[in-house]
Amino acid sequence: MNATATHPTPPAPDGGLFTQLRRSTAFLPLVGLVAISVFMIVATDNFLSWGNVQNIALQSSINAIIAVGMTAAILTGGIDLSVGAVVALSGTLASGMMVQFGLPPMLAVPLGLAVGVVIGLFNGYCVAYLRMPPIIVTLATMGIARGIALIYTGGYPIDGLPDSFAFLGGGVLAGIKVPILIMLATYLVAYVLLNMAPFGRYVYAIGGNEEATRLSGVRVSRYKLLVYALSGFTAAVAGIVQAARVTSGQPGVGVGFELDAIAAVVMGGTSIAGGRGAIVGTLVGALLLGVLNNGLNMIGVSPYLQLIIKGGIVLLAIFISREAKR
Amino acid sequence: MNATATHPTPPAPDGGLFTQLRRSTAFLPLVGLVAISVFMIVATDNFLSWGNVQNIALQSSINAIIAVGMTAAILTGGIDLSVGAVVALSGTLASGMMVQFGLPPMLAVPLGLAVGVVIGLFNGYCVAYLRMPPIIVTLATMGIARGIALIYTGGYPIDGLPDSFAFLGGGVLAGIKVPILIMLATYLVAYVLLNMAPFGRYVYAIGGNEEATRLSGVRVSRYKLLVYALSGFTAAVAGIVQAARVTSGQPGVGVGFELDAIAAVVMGGTSIAGGRGAIVGTLVGALLLGVLNNGLNMIGVSPYLQLIIKGGIVLLAIFISREAKR
Amino acid sequence: QTPKQPLRIGMTFQELNNPYFVTMKQALEEAAASIGATVVTTDARHDVAKQIGDVEDMIQKKIDILLLNPTDSTGVQSAVRSAKKAGLIVVAVDANAQGPVDSFVGSKNIDAGRLACEYLAKSIGEKGDVAILDGIPVVPILERVKGCREALAKYPGIKVVSTQNGKQERATALTVTENILQANGNLKGIFSVNDGGSMGALAAIEASGKDVKLASVDGAPEAIKAMQKPGSKFIATTAQYPRDQIRLAIGIALARKWGANVPAAVPVDVKLIDAEGAKTFSW
Amino acid sequence: MTSSAQEMLRLEGVSKRFPGVKALSGIDLSIRKGEVHALLGENGAGKSTLMKILGGIYQADEGRIFIEGGERQFAGYGDAIAAGIGIIFQEFSLVPYLNAVENIFLGRYLRNRFGLMDKAAMKRSAQALFDELGVQIDLGVPICRLSVAQQQFVEIGKALSLDAKLLVLDEPTATLTPNEAGHLFRIMRELRARGVAMIFISHHLDEIFEVCDRISVLRDGANAGHAEVGATDVDALVEMMVGRRIEHSFPSKPQPAPRGRKVLEVPEIQLAKGGPVNSFDLHEGEILGFAGLVGSGRTELALGMMGADRVHRKTVLRNGQPVRLNDPTQALANGIGLLPESRKVEGLITDFTIRFNISMNNLGSHKRAGLVSQRSEKQSATELSKRVGVKAPGIETRVATLSGGNQQKVVIARWLGHDCEVLIFDEPTRGIDVGAKAEIYGLMRELTRQGKSIVMISSELPEIVGMCDRVAVFSGGAIVATLEGDAINSGDIMRHATSSGGLQ
Ligand SMILES: Nc1ncnc2c1ncn2[C@@H]1O[C@H](COP(=O)(O)OP(=O)(O)OP(=O)(O)O)[C@@H](O)[C@H]1O
Ligand SMILES: Nc1ncnc2c1ncn2[C@@H]1O[C@H](COP(=O)(O)OP(=O)(O)OP(=O)(O)O)[C@@H](O)[C@H]1O
């Protein structure tokens, strides 16, 4: 009687790069991105021009950056609805520091990022240590952060930002727009954190089986705290880029951004229940949404119809990549 | 081995009415509602006037009605983000039937409700039979329903509704405003459905352990389908009431309603993970939010500060009623 | 480029579920059809970020003229810059935008608020409590509130007891007004910054059965109709001319394209419409 | 109790109360270095609770813990690990989407000089661990793709990798075949030789005599006695646990074996394209055993037959009529019910009360005017839970607070109240104490006497032999033999089960 675990076809230890890709949750989203891009290339004139490709990346960048933290939150089985309000708060705060107090961007930007981290830590504290449900905690901080941004600015946009700051939104480095570079850098760091550092495995583990993870001696609460801090941070990065792009701190910006980010994460193959997914997929998901927005505008589809088509394509994408039954 | 079912302290079969209430998930929300109301009575002049009490109930009614279906969806472990768009679609469609085709409200209202049910069935089909994640399915149908409403109306409000229809929004029966009566009727039916009919038991069971429920032979998919149909239906009811209240079909109405409804459900003690909660709690949650909105307005708190206070109170409420650690 | 290429006009709206802007869109399509131009429109849904993206897409689509209805005057300036850099003619409509726009066509919004509130003040006998139903903080709206306050300030008997935000949208305006009416038992009048909000306020006033007069801005069809009802609480709205704004904007843009020096701003007169005037008015 | 240099662990007067239940009262326990100490007791006696207190997962209300003579207090499992305690939990503590390596090192990832995970090093030591355990496990796939037995070995490997001085094994053999259990015992002996102390929990009393040195018994949360393995026997242990003698574990089989009409015929069923094609029949009033090694495909075949899983091709006849079974609902409509193999994951809604769990798929019989009649539901739930002997404060007790065995009885009670004619019992006695086992066997016979027919999937040979009228033996996904009468004996079953599968 031979012991357990006989494998009919012992799979190659890791498989080639393609096999690895094929197995990854990001594979189907990637196929979707390619398919939609091909369609757009056929349907429009200069979809594939360098200008338009940059354009798409640029327009996806804010959502893509927010979606990094959202991915981590969702991987742990949580969610962060406060991101849109954090975009507004960090953007207005950094702008206010520059315009009202004359701080240089070098100081104002870190302050703007810090406020995101603070909101994130607050979210994380409520979720991890007070065991409150993420959806409602972050729904509440969404209101709070938005309220602070509005009170701080009195409801008016903060104008007159220095050019050195505007560079973060409109500048070009090595032929590439700065927000795109910021987006790529964010993903690079996130990739290392989530796939190569212990932090990442804990994030996946918590989403996979929180109780088991706790039993294994992992400080679950601390990692959850960090995850929400990360989400606040990336939302704040997006807020800074956003403010630089519109060269003003807008207290009303970011309404509904949380839904876009969730869409990017889930379109990217991450399970909304946590534990499974890939950060690369999220980038693909955000680009997919960006291509859709851009392509439909390029084709000249009416804005009302765009809502329907986008909804339909999101459904289609999820339908194709949904987990096979059982 | 002493045979079984030994009851060391046989608890009274059900306990008194108060004990039952005390144990219910709706108890703490109720305490919260009373506490905030007491505060408002002290802080404002005529908070407790009959006029203002009706006013609060009236203003809570739309959210409360939507939250009925949302409760069912959340109890199964799902969610329905499309409700706000369904409010717009059912309202504009029913209005269009009356204004453009001259249908009497008796026919137009059922048509408006039917469109909500259709969207709900579509959501339910995707969730239950195609096994797609509710959050993303309903996010997609949110866009689709909104797009249809906008295309159908061309972006204009549909005006000129008959008085018999406006009665549903502004009429008074037995001294009580009609939307309040509709809200109460909806809760009565939902109470019976969820607490006394097999349907309700299945809803809770699915949220508690879907796989076990399925393996025991319950038609899980069908009940999930019904739950989303219910959610579409109650959103459509709210859409009709909303249209009657503003005496026009508004394609842009209902943005963000889904978040209000979720807040009401969770404030009412229902677990966002499904399986636990009570419909009565949702009514309490919706009224709590209504009291907050109304009371802060009555006190004259600035709208920006209101956002912060509301967020804070939502947090406080959830903090108090969160499940005790372990 | 190829001379046969028809003129391409792009217009980005702050929102497209307000009759005011939908009417503009119609006027745009009619005007464009008559000169053989093609039109693309986008809907920013009050999101500056989306508006900038929409403009960038239209630049890629190689439009010639950009008509810009900014959702935020400062926020869109980078879009204005990109458009100018791409060689487009940029004309702001309804609200001005910062940055190198070629021209701006919009109503005299201070007048709009002043006219409505003077009429309101007189109708309530120059004394009593008044509330302002505010909107999204963009320049035209701010100017209307400013004009209104200036007008009311001339009447010592009038007190502005409440300013709340109805978000220029019926459902929100309805509940906000209900609360205003509850909290201020002696309210005599309400000024709403536009007709989106006024219709919600009107529903609340009617339901309350109170004698509160309502004045607003826009002249939207539903407002015009509501004012004509006998005994209507809706007494006046300062009309704007959305179709004319578009026609002027296209004209200015073409003139600029042909090389003309165009005025930096083309203020469009507004007109107070009361129940009497409503009988003959339409956009 | 006297402390000595040889003592690894001493518990003194440990008590623990849960709302409504006194789980432990004044437990004393002493474990020597290098001994394997059996902890026995009925379901709900408090074994797991005591171990969780030892592991710092629960806090005792009273009592003291001494490790190597020094008093210790653990605020969490992390503290216990640091003190040299490792636990193999009764409920798996694994993360389904991580692979075996990531699971084993969870919480203690090795880092390279950049502070990133040293995946290669961890993989090497995991491989070494499994080599030592003598099991082959694909380290690259998420463990949810491994079989239950393989997962159990990952769980074991995880605890072993802690290099604990005191290792707790809470029913590790419940999901293993005798052969795999044998592996585990070999490892336990090696550990003992190295001086590791072990607490071993099992309801298989024969295993106790195979690996253990001394025995402590709990009854209703209190000490019920201690014994040396050499100086006791199964009957004495049972009496200590249960407080009385248990005469026969198996009710007598009806003679001759029932051969009523065929209530269920499966002339062909093929789970996957190219896989083995199986067939079997079930007669009225009979118990048909599905025997085989863990992973031999018994559960899959049963689930496929009743429509809970998709299959490639199948024909099923109920009472001679072909039926469509595409989901468990259709199975239920055709009188086929399932008691699933994993009660927590597939059987129960642990947040629900006993009453709700019992009536869950039988609400139709409590309906009055379309609504559920609480009175009828309560009456039937009370009666059923009494019949299966659920130990609980009442039918309104949440199932989550019951011990494993009592949870299993709740699922059985559900089917007792149902008018299903065909019942599939998948590992019905897994984790069930000896006393309760006898009761469950009795219940099964009672059901067949009422004319019901049962398919019993079991990895415990004695119960296959003792209970079944006929036995289908599985190997590699195929039914390789169907035995009846005297042919139903351990030797023949094992011979077929270990034959190369798929051919007959
Ligand atoms: N978290 C809890 N809440 C309430 N009661 C509990 C809890 N955990 C265990 N109990 C109760 O404590 C008692 C002891 O349970 P325990 O799980 O320790 O039994 P066990 O001896 O391990 O049984 P088994 O052999 O079935 O695993 C039981 O009556 C059980 O119902
Ligand atoms: N590594 C694996 N990956 C995917 N499927 C597997 C793997 N190992 C086993 N299986 C399949 O999963 C099925 C379920 O395994 P399980 O351990 O439940 O065995 P079983 O024969 O169904 O019997 P039982 O669990 O009752 O002993 C097995 O039949 C086997 O076909």
Ligand SMILES: O[C@H]1[C@H](O)[C@H](O)OC[C@H]1O
């Ligand atoms: O001028 C318009 C204004 O900018 C606003 O957004 O609503 C419609 C009109 O009043």
Ligand SMILES: [Mg+2]
């Ligand atoms: Mg146990």
Ligand SMILES: [Mg+2]
């Ligand atoms: Mg099995």
